[in-house]
Amino acid sequence: MTDLNFLSATELGRELAAGNLSSVELTQHYLQRIKAHNPRLNAFITVATDHAMRAAHAADASRKRGEASLLTGLPYACKDIFCTQGILTTCGSRMLANFIAPYESTVTTRLANAGAVILGKTNMDEFAMGSSNESSSFGAVCNPWDTERVPGGSSGGSAAAVAADLSPWALGTDTGGSIRQPASFCGIAGLKPTYGRVSRYGMIAFASSLDQGGPMARSVEDLALLLGFMGGFDPADSTSIDNNEPWFAALKQGVLPQLPKTPTIGLPREYFQHLGEGAVLLDAARVEFERLGFRVREVSLPHTDAAVAAYYVLSGAEASANLSRFDGLRFGHRSESATSLRELYVKSRSEGFGAEVKRRILTGTYALSVGYFEAYYQKAQKIRRLIQQDFLAAFNDVDMLLAPTTPGPAFKRNELTQDPVTMYQQDIYTVPISLAGLPALTIPCGEIAHLPFGMQLIAPHFREDVLLAAGAAYQLATDWHRRRPEGF
Amino acid sequence: MAGIDLDHLLFLAALELPEAERTLAARDLEGIIRMIDQMQAVDTEGVQPMANPLDARQRLREDSADPNIDRDLMQSTTSSVKDGYYIVPRVIE
Numbered sequence: 001m002t003d004l005n006f007l008s009a010t011e012l013g014r015e016l017a018a019g020n021l022s023s024v025e026l027t028q029h030y031l032q033r034i035k036a037h038n039p040r041l042n043a044f045i046t047v048a049t050d051h052a053m054r055a056a057h058a059a060d061a062s063r064k065r066g067e068a069s070l071l072t073g074l075p076y077a078c079k080d081i082f083c084t085q086g087i088l089t090t091c092g093s094r095m096l097a098n099f100i101a102p103y104e105s106t107v108t109t110r111l112a113n114a115g116a117v118i119l120g121k122t123n124m125d126e127f128a129m130g131s132s133n134e135s136s137s138f139g140a141v142c143n144p145w146d147t148e149r150v151p152g153g154s155s156g157g158s159a160a161a162v163a164a165d166l167s168p169w170a171l172g173t174d175t176g177g178s179i180r181q182p183a184s185f186c187g188i189a190g191l192k193p194t195y196g197r198v199s200r201y202g203m204i205a206f207a208s209s210l211d212q213g214g215p216m217a218r219s220v221e222d223l224a225l226l227l228g229f230m231g232g233f234d235p236a237d238s239t240s241i242d243n244n245e246p247w248f249a250a251l252k253q254g255v256l257p258q259l260p261k262t263p264t265i266g267l268p269r270e271y272f273q274h275l276g277e278g279a280v281l282l283d284a285a286r287v288e289f290e291r292l293g294f295r296v297r298e299v300s301l302p303h304t305d306a307a308v309a310a311y312y313v314l315s316g317a318e319a320s321a322n323l324s325r326f327d328g329l330r331f332g333h334r335s336e337s338a339t340s341l342r343e344l345y346v347k348s349r350s351e352g353f354g355a356e357v358k359r360r361i362l363t364g365t366y367a368l369s370v371g372y373f374e375a376y377y378q379k380a381q382k383i384r385r386l387i388q389q390d391f392l393a394a395f396n397d398v399d400m401l402l403a404p405t406t407p408g409p410a411f412k413r414n415e416l417t418q419d420p421v422t423m424y425q426q427d428i429y430t431v432p433i434s435l436a437g438l439p440a441l442t443i444p445c446g447e448i449a450h451l452p453f454g455m456q457l458i459a460p461h462f463r464e465d466v467l468l469a470a471g472a473a474y475q476l477a478t479d480w481h482r483r484r485p486e487g488f
Numbered sequence: 489m490a491g492i493d494l495d496h497l498l499f500l501a502a503l504e505l506p507e508a509e510r511t512l513a514a515r516d517l518e519g520i521i522r523m524i525d526q527m528q529a530v531d532t533e534g535v536q537p538m539a540n541p542l543d544a545r546q547r548l549r550e551d552s553a554d555p556n557i558d559r560d561l562m563q564s565t566t567s568s569v570k571d572g573y574y575i576v577p578r579v580i581e
């Protein structure tokens with residue numbers, strides 16, 4: 001049998017299609033890798049062995065009947081924020097430590113219908129609130145490149161699992177950078193689609209006007225395939241957009257989108273002003289793109305500095321509203337010691353939520369409270385528009401933007417946990433894109449002190465095609481995405 | 489920045505904090521509020537607030553009965569249910 005380690009999802013799919021490998025064999029291979037390496041990484045909260053084996057047998061059976069899609073039989077790791085019937089969905093929180101969802105998310109339903117095999121549910125920052133995966137109620141995740149370091153967050157378990165090849169690809173979600181930052185820290189590729197591209201139905205809500213699910217994998221080719229299966233209109237999500245572009249419809253057939261004739265990249269000046277060693281790597285990426293025939297010019301996004309503040313107001317406000325549903329009654333943790341209804345709410349929430357989640361709820365409550373609404377919430381919504389206008393103006397002249405994903409490579413565990421504001425500022429290069437609702441791709445473009453570093457490509461709304469084409473062209477010409485952490 | 493009234497915020501958010509965590513929580517929150525106060529430096533005169541990044545309106549579905557919500561299944565997520573009702577602590581003295 002072929003050496004399966006570190007093959008991409010697309011490569012594994014070819015092996016399955018050629019009959020060189022069954023889904024049962026492939027699933028067993030990954031379950032064994034998870035057993036061997038997960039204790040060091042803590043990337044999975046739940047390993048769904050029985051569920052996975054059943055799905056793998058079913059996938060092999062449907063292939064025998066001649067009913068296979070390009071995903072049939074391919075295992076994947078699912079961020080523990082997507083509701084899955086019959087498998088625990090914790091959202092990284094003690095609040096949902098025993099929660100089994102009574103329904104299935106649209107994304108996992110679509111993947112199951114396409115024959116994909118869910119290996120388990122990955123660790124994450126509690127309710128997706130964090131940039132280091134240290135806020136999980138189920139323990140921190142370790143970065144496979146250096147287990148003293150964080151994998152990033154909040155989709156840190158998914159990123160670590162893919163980087164260590166405990167799964168060929170994974171599902172993540174991105175509210176302010178939660179796919180892109182961990183992908184960058186772990187040396188893999190991640191795509192945050194346009195707001196509205198991927199259904200939020202059954203994805204536990206953090207900040208509803210920002211949350212987007214997306215794929216994480218080692219190659220851009222894989223991301224394209226996965227987006228095709230997970231994205232698209234869903235009547236069950238009231239903000240889902242019905243845009244079935246021909247390039248999007250072709251993704252499921254494994255067809256990569258085409259680049260524009262003379263692709264032009266913009267370098268947003270504000271994103272390079274405080275960048276240390278990363279600037280050298282970004283410059284090398286620029287040179288590579290020029291070699292590939294891209295034109296490059298400088299652009300300006302003048303409201304970048306206000307993005308982190310506006311993001312933490314809006315995401316906190318939306319989180320405080322969304323998380324009000326956790327009342328100890330209908331689902332989630334219920335306090336044993338409450339003697340009145342009010343006490344039941346207060347004690348269930350206080351026992352169930354961790355410190356970071358409480359901080360975000362209180363921030364949001366402050367921003368929404370009487371007398372502060374205009375100064376904070378509405379002000380942030382106005383800044384949000386200014387930030388989006390900056391991007392739209394830049395896209396008049398260029399097809400996409402090239403920027404760093406993070407200020408630096410993965411930091412050490414406990415380095416920033418005592419300083420929430422510094423932790424929040426790690427998101428400076430990802431939150432503006434989230435506020436504007438734009439799609440962005442991160443791919444590794446070098447190393448700093450033997451740790452991976454990612455670059456971000458950002459496109460206009462619904463132009464993931466441009467990102468996927470440019471990212472695939474870069475990966476064809478370079479091999480940063482083929483580096484692997486030692487010991488896996 | 490006005491000083492924060494932690495008790496009032498905790499009340500609004502239906503949360504409580506042990507005495508030992510309150511000082512740190514207040515300090516962190518004040519730090520966050522100082523950070524978000526940087527927004528005030530941005531001139532937003534005449535700018536329309538943006539609630540949805542595509543400026544899209546909420547789509548409404550047909551106003552018809554949807555049969556797929558099964559009460560027993562939806563209530564399987566809690567043990568405090570009797571005859572289809574949620575059980576809460578006594579609210580009337």
